[in-house]
Amino acid sequence: MKSLISLIKKEVRQLNILIIVSTLIIAAWEWFLITRTENWPQGLSFGLGFIPLFFMPLIMLFLAYNSYRSEWGANTIYLLKILPRRGYEINFAKVFPAFAYYLILSGALILVNLYFHQGFLEQAFRQAPEMLGREVFSEFLLLAYLSYLITGIQIYLITQFSYLVATFFNRFRLLISILVFILSHYLILRIGGFLNYLFNWLPDFPLSIFTETPAGVSETTIYIGSAPFMVIAVIMIGLFFLNSRLLASDVDV
């Protein structure tokens, strides 16, 4: 455990600058919007507050591509590969800080945005109480955030896989990485479609939707399948171990 913590600490230190810079930029953006809530329409600053969420998957892509490229570039891959650690330990030390950063920063951003726009949200709930119940909003937000986290980890692991596959080739590594990245997404969609059948037995998430009709307010329950979440989790775990295996046993330095 001590060795794994030591590896994670090393990774965090390597990510230091990126974490600090991106956090400061996002904090500055949010602060700017908060100071504008009085002057701008609140819906505008609320919406703009989520813009960094669109960039964070790109940061994950950069982190993943750089996770091993920087080791190869500085020859420190020698140090990593001769450690008496399993491939999954080395890879976990890479994935964990990046994902923790993604989770904490995106979560904090959403919470800050919700907190500073409570007035706007209260007003929205009052104006359309039947359409947008607090509970429904929270449930949708939670599911959307879960999907967002899955997207981040998916981008990270596929990018990492693409880079590791490209190391098998001496030339055109970037091009090969891009091709593998695109192909991997396609294959995951195809494989995911088949795997979906295997997890159909899982219970779905029920969501109550209230709609206003001429006859009054009616409640409808919709179900969001949990199988796709399970499928993507299985694929991501598989990809994590595949990347670990590629690193430990298949790629040359």
Add this chain to the structure above:
Amino acid sequence: MNENIIEIKGLKKKFPGVQALKGIDLKIPAGMITGIVGPNGSGKSTMLKIISGLIVKDSGQIVINRKNKEQHLMQDIAFLPEINHLYKWMTIAEMIKFHEEQYSDFSAAKAEELLKFMNLKLEQKINNLSKGMVARLKLVLVLSRSAEVVILDEPLAGIDPASRERILETLIGEFDSENQTIILATHEIIEAERYLDHVIFIENGELLLSANADDLRAEKGKSIRELIGEVFE
């Protein structure tokens, strides 16, 4: 300890356009200092990297201390690569701590003792070290472990003669022949020759010779350096 610490059978490796190793069969005796010599591109480093798990072999078998390479984690091997493989943003103290946390057989006390002998300071940043200082630090990190197999790939490359002597003296001073085996690939055979117990000649990915150094000198009536000159010219 076994008679042979490493046994290699039919080891092959091909890189694009070049067959780096052409089916090497080799036994490396335990408790000795084995020197692997050969010209540039002969396959020395490739072989050592395969033993250390840095490169994947195409075919063949490697048995280290009766354990198959596939089951072998790097706990039994201390490898010193030719290049600077250390994190340049770390200080020497941080690198020592990192090694202490990663290797159960690493002794921080021994490392500090060796650092003093090598004229290195804990607070120095690796990025600011000269090539010779990095070479000395790499050696400190390897020798502070009590690994059964110590593999040194060109530990003297690019080092000034005075430092080379110091490095070799440290190496021999720390060598525990009861429990350790050293495998040394080097071009600097003049300095290293007197310390070698066993020599292996490799050229074009093929094993030319593997013999006890003293037996070879007695049999041929020549120094290893002279023999190398004859074999590789």
